[in-house]
Amino acid sequence: MQKPKDHIIVGAITLTFNQQQQGWEHGDQIIKNPLKAQRIAERIHLRDLNIKGHQHD
Structure with missing residues (x-):
């Protein structure tokens, strides 16, 4: 995030x-706090990495 x-x-x-709503979209939610939005994005990213790490091909 640069700006x-x-x-x-x-x-x-x-x-x-x-x-229009002056916030970040997460599903049907609008998050107005940029730090909270960043933490949510990081949490989702880590969850996805953990899921991929536990898959067996």
């Missing part, structure tokens, strides 16, 4: 910034 209203990108996870 306050940029999308938040962590790995393959992107939380898009909604200009």
Whole structure:
């Protein structure tokens, strides 16, 4: 995130910034706190990494 209203990108996870509602979209939620949105993106990214790490091919 370079600017306050940029999308938040962590790995393959992107939380898009909604200009109209002035927050980041996560499912049907709008998160207005940028630190909270960043933490959520990191948590989702780590969850996805853990799921991929436990898959057996």
